[in-house]
Amino acid sequence: MNAPPGGGRVAVRLQGVCKVYPGGVQALTDVSLEVREGEFLVVLGLSGSGKSTLLRCINRLVDPTLGRVWIFDDEMTAAEGARLRQLRRQVAMIFQQFNLVKRHSVLTNVLSGSLGRSPLLPSLFLRYPAVEREQALAALARMGLRDRGASRADALSGGQQQRVAVARALVQRPRVILADEPVASLDPALRHSLMRQIEQLSKEEGLTVICSLHDIDLVKRYATRLAALRDGHIVYEGPPGDFDRGTFREIYGTDAEPASNTLV
Amino acid sequence: MAGETGTATTVSHLEKSVARLKALAVDALLLTTAGLMAELLIVAFSGRRGPTGLLLTAEEALDLLHYGWMAAACVVLAFTWNLFSRWIGSSPGRALVRGVPEWEADLPWSRTLRGWFAVLFIELTFFAGWLITEVDLPAFLTKFSKASDIVRGLVHPSMSILHQGVVLLVQTVFLAFMATAFAIPIAFALSFLAARNLTRGSVLARGLYTVVRAGMNFTRAVEPLVWALIFISWVGIGPFAGVLALWIHSVAALTKLYSEQIESIDLGPVEAITATGAGPLQVLRYGVVPQVMPPFLSFTIYRWDINVRMSTIIGFVGGGGIGYILKPRVDLGEWGEVGTLVLLIAITVWLMDIVSAKIRERIV
Structure with missing residues (x-):
């Protein structure tokens, strides 16, 4: 379960990343991190600790104020315009609120994962090459939504919508998946099944996953490595096995208690 | 380091002065408007007659007002109000530009000079508006017959x-x-x-x-x-x-x-x-x-x-x-x-x- 120590190439590397939002909020302070290929890194921390900003600095949805970010051998922070878009294609993202295009069909939503490589003009009319359509249908089938392709995205339940979002990420053919609290808006009963699906995909496709989570049970079960943020600083980094009550308090403050005993 | 603090203080001093000037300008404007509206009411009810021997029309009355004098007087008045705001309460301009100061925040409107000025201002606006637009209720109520052709x-x-x-x-x-x-x-x-x-x-x-x-x-x-x-x-x-x-x-x-x-x-x-x-x-x-x-x-x-x-x-x-x-x-x-x-x-x-x-x- 644990990442091979020292094995695999570095898939994502952050070096001294700082982010100050206009208005002066310091979201990240000097964050350095290496994630190896095939790892499942879980980012922990209170809301407002900088988890979302950290993930968005990796694919440049947020521009770091300082510091550098690499995806494999390419420096994200040095790319602009078409080159940046090309690099982004390697990094798919899954969001807490799914962020599907609600009025589009499920299939069109999945197909939009291939926008980066699809011909521009047809894509503006929601037309895609036949190959892409086949792939999108296959991705839907893989997520157990084979016959929902024609439904409008907002007609699906929350759990199904998030699976559509995962299918969209899959169609992007990424090497890295960023997941920002992917199960926080789902029923507790569905959380494990979605996490399992993400884990399975990452194993089958050899994807690197960086995922922010709240739920300690999920962290223990899926993470191969942990990073914890507090006030924009990395306060803990290491295998989930070494993560104990003391470390938990350090991240969440002295008033917090682990929700279950799995930690002790 | 000392230089930086110096610059920061200068900037905040400058900002404060600008805010004071803005407050003064707003006060002068409000007081002048109120003063002119009051003068209009006085002129209209003085019974003065125009060159035609009839009561003054709105336009004639507006022509008679002392705009320059009123403005000058009200600038002085605004300045005085801002100078003594510690004792008589802050002026409307100060309240609008720099916010109501803490020690006045809880007072009801009737306990502040500013509140009474606001009430007076609204009343003056209504009555001056009545005169300026030459509201004629009797005509509205009694002379419908003149329009009956059109309505028919x-x-x-x-x-x-x-x-x-x-x-x-x-x-x-x-x-x-x-x-x-x-x-x-x-x-x-x-x-x-x-x-x-x-x-x-x-x-x-x-x-x-x-x-x-x-x-x-x-x-x-x-x-x-x-x-x-x-x-x-x-x-x-x-x-x-x-x-x-x-x-x-x-x-x-x-x-x-x-x-x-x-x-x-x-x-x-x-x-x-x-x-x-x-x-x-x-x-x-x-x-x-x-x-x-x-x-x-x-x-x-x-x-x-x-x-x-x-x-x-x-x-x-x-x-x-x-x-x-x-x-x-x-x-x-x-x-x-x-x-x-x-x-x-x-x-x-x-x-x-x-x-x-x-x-x-x-x-x-």
């Missing part, structure tokens, strides 16, 4: 003009439709540039935003009637001039409505599409357009509805449509025919209103 005509529509009226009404509806149709593509394209949340990216985008916004505000500020006069000299009298006048006004109005809609979208899908490596056009097409389409349609239909109403007035000056034959009938006092035309317009506007409300209900 309006409720006894003449059938002779019905056919021509209907024909021109059809022209009016199409005129409004063409103006709206021509406006849609331009407003659609401009609205993305006029949306604040999409134009944060670069200096160029922000520049375009400012230019488009300024242009739209100017275009909207000019009355469609004035646009009609411009286009009538440009393309000649007739419905096409009316189309152009309503078109340019619609472009401005729709751009504003569309861009406000774009500003209120959920940015989640925009993020998601950006993250796939999509280009800017694709991000707009997938992340923005689907979210704004229903409200866009609804605004557009509403605009058509407004254009039908406006085209009547445009017709008055030669912009085609039903207003074109309405104007001479009004001038000649053919009240029966005017009644017919007004009735036709009312029915159309009413129908458009129902239909557009129904459609908008379905879309949103």
Whole structure:
């Protein structure tokens, strides 16, 4: 379960990343991190600790104020315009609120994962090459939504919508998946099944996953490595096995208690 | 280090002085306005008579006021109030520009000089307004008979003009439709540039935003009637001039409505599409357009509805449509025919209103 120590190439590397939002909020302070290929890194921390900003600095949805970010051998922070878009294609993202295009069909939503490589003009009319359509249908089938392709995205339940979002990420053919609290808006009963699906995909496709989570049970079960943020600083980094009550308090403050005993 | 603190203090001193000056200016303006309104009331009730021997008209009374003296006196008064605000309570200008100071925040209005001034100001505005607009209640209540001809005509529509009226009404509806149709593509394209949340990216985008916004505000500020006069000299009298006048006004109005809609979208899908490596056009097409389409349609239909109403007035000056034959009938006092035309317009506007409300209900 644990990442091979020292094995695999570095898939994502952050070096001294700082982010100050206009208005002066310091979201990240000097964050350095290496994630190896095939790892499942879980980012922990209170809301407002900088988890979302950290993930968005990796694919440049947020521009770091300082510091550098690499995806494999390419420096994200040095790319602009078409080159940046090309690099982004390697990094798919899954969001807490799914962020599907609600009025589009499920299939069109999945197909939009291939926008980066699809011909521009047809894509503006929601037309895609036949190959892409086949792939999108296959991705839907893989997520157990084979016959929902024609439904409008907002007609699906929350759990199904998030699976559509995962299918969209899959169609992007990424090497890295960023997941920002992917199960926080789902029923507790569905959380494990979605996490399992993400884990399975990452194993089958050899994807690197960086995922922010709240739920300690999920962290223990899926993470191969942990990073914890507090006030924009990395306060803990290491295998989930070494993560104990003391470390938990350090991240969440002295008033917090682990929700279950799995930690002790 | 010491130098930096020095600069910071200077800046805050400067800011404070600017705020004080602003407060003073606002006070002087408010006091002068109040003073002039009070003087107007005094002049009007003094029983003075104008050159014709009749009581003063509003215009004559306004001419008699001492604007310069009043302004000078009130600047001094404003200065005094701000100087002694510690003891007599802060002035309205200070409260507006720098906020109500803490020690006064909990006082009810009746315990502050500022509160009493506000009440006095509102009363003065109402009574001065009564004089300036020459409100004449007795005439309104007793002289209805003079207008009875018109009202009788309006409720006894003449059938002779019905056919021509209907024909021109059809022209009016199409005129409004063409103006709206021509406006849609331009407003659609401009609205993305006029949306604040999409134009944060670069200096160029922000520049375009400012230019488009300024242009739209100017275009909207000019009355469609004035646009009609411009286009009538440009393309000649007739419905096409009316189309152009309503078109340019619609472009401005729709751009504003569309861009406000774009500003209120959920940015989640925009993020998601950006993250796939999509280009800017694709991000707009997938992340923005689907979210704004229903409200866009609804605004557009509403605009058509407004254009039908406006085209009547445009017709008055030669912009085609039903207003074109309405104007001479009004001038000649053919009240029966005017009644017919007004009735036709009312029915159309009413129908458009129902239909557009129904459609908008379905879309949103």
